[in-house]
Amino acid sequence: MADCRRLRFRRDHRHGGQLGIEQRAAALADEVLNLQSAGSATQRVRNNLYAYAASFRSSAMWAAIDGRRYIDAKAHMREAQALAEMSGDQAIKFRIWSHAGTMYRHIGRPADAFAANDVARNLHNTRRDPMLASLGLARQAAIYGAAHNHTGARRAFEQAEDALQRADPDDYRPMWLLAFYDQAELHSLALSASLSLGDYPTAEFHAHRSLSTLRPHMRRSHAITTTRLAHAQLAQGDIEAATDTAMKVPADAATQHARVSRMLQEFGAAPRARAPRSSIAQDWTEHTRDAWKPTT
Template identity: 65%
Template sequence: MDTTRNAVLEAWMTEHAYSSNSLADAVNLAVERLTGRPGGLDGSSIRGWKAGRVTWPKSATRKALEDISGLTAIALGFVPRGRVLSTPAPPQQQEDPDMKRRTLVGGIAAAAATVAVPGTSSPRRIGMSDVDRLQKRFAELIASDHRHGGQLGIEQRAAALANEALNLQNTHSATERVRSSLYASAAAFRSSAMWAAIDGRRFDDAKVHMREAQALAEMSGDQAIKFRIWSHAGTMYRHMGRPAEAIAANDVARNLRITRRDPLFACLGHARQAATYGLTGDNMAVRRALGCARDAFDHADQSLSRPMWMTAARDGAEFETLALAAHLRLGNFEQAETHAHRSLTLLRPQMQRDRAINTTRLAAAQLGQGDVELAIVTAMKVPSDVATQHARVTRMLQDFGAALRTTASSRTLVETWTEHAAVRGITA
């Protein structure tokens, strides 16, 4: 049996910092996403690929690997059954290892281009202009999320755009820089799909998107998108009521290099951790985290260019929103109301989803202080379309109604809200 080593796969793994075990884990997760059942690979399986003992993996495994890498199986050095595997010329004994690595990595891109466009000798080369085009689509997606949030259509569109970015990898040649940028774009789209699923309380779907986004982010090496994904993971676990996992995910985000280079990322990391500490009831931890977030915000250079999804963090609205969530969870209703008013002042007009959420939180803070009539007036300000079409807002308004019925002494006020909720279609 011919067991010529798969040098192309080895080079790709080296380039993207995959060990045999970590690649096995990534492929198993991708197989689960494709088939609904986890893959059964381990480190020895991947070592078999590299050694050439397995020249053509099973179809589901092959597709999973192609999804992760953005390359076809053939471009990764695998050979379909029935074809002859050519043996590469042995390297010179004194060959420079760095030169060998560059040669092999270049071979991956060349093989991908040749396989992707059969019968052509010079496939179209993609460049940063193609990446810029994807970034414009990402901007449109973020804008849609700010207006609507949580919608299944946004999730599906984001996932489709992630696949489009990966397809460019498969069908065109590109420099290493462009390929890294495409992986970052795919990770960004997938993280938006993840966020839409979280916002719509479709947590099982969110976890699938998270795993895919994490794999793509690792291949891109983009610190900002890694931060976004792990921060979203923390928020997901917080909404699921699993604070230990939320804290762990937030810690990964807060310990990335980018938080040391840019205090605004550190601010966001601390503020999101504060919201999670609110879930644990740890008042001191919340105040300490918010203090760190405020200090980091004050030291942030506002002139720096940052990803568009950081807009609310740059404005200070995100800090106020997360402080509001933390204090509301702790029952610090007066502080929560203060942060609510600040957030609503800072939020940009197009951020309709966040405005609706924070208006509902403001109503809850007012209710917690006994201002029943004012709380009802505030809750009624949430627009009907957001109240009925956004799962998180609907759930929050239902919780507000339940709290109102429990605490309000005026039957008339309770009936006023109940009638309003019934007309809006947001009753429990």
């Protein structure tokens, strides 16, 4: 159990997308499994080790999703699911299946996303804990957005918001859940849904709500939300404000985070296409050339 407690504080990853994080998380999962053969252990210890191995594999899966390496993400998912079953840990099962729902949403398979997210939402610990229920519903809202279901997205967001308000902050919860899920993440998922639905004023509202409550260390989330805000402003025709917003994305996120990089590339194409000789298009070109150039 001393090894289990030591590993508990090494399993959460707050930075997104990089291949190195994915590889390190996978290596930690292997390290945990090696402990299984390092001597005798009680069933309780073995269950904990399988749970931590599943958690590390889940972190590798998330890093691959965030980096748009979906073939690798699916491989991590299969390994994580097997380890989670051997552990019997309901919380890590939720995490893995909820990640799977997000993965399928990103690759444009909303039916599979609903199915995976429903597995997470139907686990008995999800029905007992309003915070887990809220996360499942918030991700369901994002999937409804990808499926272009306005009513479903709005209803799921409202239910997620209500569940989060009912969550007792003093209840014990897994470290990975407490590390990222709060009002800011709830509004971030609503922002994603609203963008998919083409409801850009609502998307901008959720972006500002998310940014106003984000914890300072959540740099990855801040970059993603800021980029999405720029897209929402651009879609409403406010090119100057949108460009100013996009320029606030830190250079490391703009160049090293696959999701952010792609969204900013898509964003930059719009001013150039609409008015290639305008001062705004020129400012954006200069910004990407100067602010994002590799450092030596």
